[in-house]
Amino acid sequence: MNTPGPVSPIPTPEFGVEPGRGRVRFVLVRLRLMWRSFRNGWGIFMESRMGRVSLFTIITFALMAAAHPILMAFVWDPATYDPVTGYSFDQVEQPAPPSWKHLLGTDPLGRDVLSQLLYSTRSEFVLGITAALVTVGIATFVGAVAAYYGRLVDSFFMRLADLIIALPAISLLIVLSALFHLNLFYLALIIGVLGGFGGTAIILKSQALSIKVKPFIEAARVAGGGHFHIIFVHIIPHLLPLALLYMMFTVTSAIFAEAVLSFLGLLDLRMSWGIMIHTANTGGYLLGGTRYWWLIVPAGASITLLCSAFYLAGRALDEVVNPRLRRRND
């Protein structure tokens, strides 16, 4: 396959192709290459049991998140089933155990637990993915820039990362929640920024360092590519697989941080898994043990399952990105 070299800002008339068409072909070839490496990686990912299990879990949760608005619009009556303001008038005693009408029972305030669970799933996904995107966006950029420029830029960002790693994140978030009103978006942003300038940046930087010394970077520089052209077109695409891996780990930590903070009652959210456990705990239902299992088991299990699914997906991706880890058939 004739892969075109790096695009230089100078047009190349000796090949007889005007720059516009060359560009289209370049993009097409690149897309085909990406598709092929994606298919390769997908095969390796699906080969590992961890990968399949985690993907299945994540898709199940995504379907749950998607199901909630549909159920609310067509099946469930908002007055009874709204996750925050609904009230079940059928039972005399709240919390009521699971019944056909409320598959997971109701919470101490008479709200449907299943509806809360599904509603929270969506916000967990939004939180996790926003935080992961912010982290990876910042970390990829910082890592690439620090590795490319080296020296002062490098040492500045690395000392910053050391400082951030030294801060215990949950304690810091607790303090921040005292000072500011944290909602879902700010929380995602803060977790993202902390992760992006912290440990993830160090790992991506060390990867970027090994890319920086490859011949094609030198070729791009000889062809007249500017600093930003090299960083964005040549270094960052090679960082993306590793960045995807760390997105998974960030999702885990973001969901965990959210659950802890809302368990402590410090967040300004409508409903989340942590808040569900918080409600059950402040009502004193937890020491009832298995008697009120539907108040804690669904939410607690969801947190653990989704966190570990993203974590395992990360581990399975690790095998794709990092060929040394692949298990040989011995």
Place this chain on the structure above:
Amino acid sequence: MVLTLFLIITFTFFLVQAQPGDYASFYVLNPDLPPEVKDEIRAAFGLDKPAWQQYVIHLKNTFTGNLGVSFGNFPRPVLDVLAERVPRTLVLFLTATAVSFYIGFFLGKAIAWRRGGLFEYAATISGAMLFTAFTPAFALMMIWVFAFRLGWFPVGKFLDPLVWRGADVSANYVFGNMLLSAAAFITFALLVMLCLKRFGRRVPSVAAVPIVLGGALVIMAAWALSGIGGLALDIVKHMVLPVATLTLISFAGTMLLTRNSMLETIREDYVMAARAKGLPDKQVRDRHAARNAMLPIVTSLVYSLIFAIDGSVIIESVFSWPGTGLTLLQAVRSEDLPLVMGAMLFIGMLSLLAHVIVDVLYVYLDPRIRYQ
């Protein structure tokens, strides 16, 4: 080190500056106060000065140990509150970290050595579950099983008021003495180990066990005779469950990492050479493979220490253990700003300390590393 501490102080100061409201708003928000009094209160807090001047004063006060007066525990200064709480956190945190690191390393070593067995599978799965388990829910489950159902340990808190009702000594006094004897015991155990090492290989290392145990017995006998042994036992009883929970959630990380690191080391040539020489299996594992696999684990010890600090904040709040984490949380809930800042400062210092310890360990483990 000092620079980082300085940065943390600066960071917390500007955090307070950036938030809506200030120190005085705790008092000024009272609608009954006339405006002059409000101005006076603000002046008393030094809030009428420009920001840079406030910053200099803040720095000076922090370095001279003046962290202000806690609003929530009024006339007690923040430093006094923290001096009571910090040792309690330290004990919880250090015990749990040491135990979990040891267990994690030991198990990780074992499962890497016998790869592919049912034991490895079970350990990995349960480790990953514990690692990602939702800490508060897990802690509550532990309380439910061991404190509520089985009744082995108390549900939470630091001590049982019924036991302490007739006591004529304060809890801090007893706890301080407990800390002293624990420190003495650790020093003694280390000394014994060191002496045995000095005397060479003629004395088998098993000989250390009875000596150390004897030391432990002497200390326990001293406690039993002192008359406040029952009170100390009460504190220990309250300590078991939080420490066990913190250990369980934090050992898995070390275990999984040790396993990965060991798997890489086992493939090295020197391990094969050691085996080919005919060394016993255990010696190859412990002396040749595990020792070299330890370096990356020590690097990640920083992360697991930070993880344990965060975990101890959560666990203190679930078990109502009156340490720094619970103090931080209560201060946050009651908007006790000076105490929040003080507690955060101490938690930051704790994690800095963790960094330093890891650096020192690193030099000890890898003789090639030297700091100028």
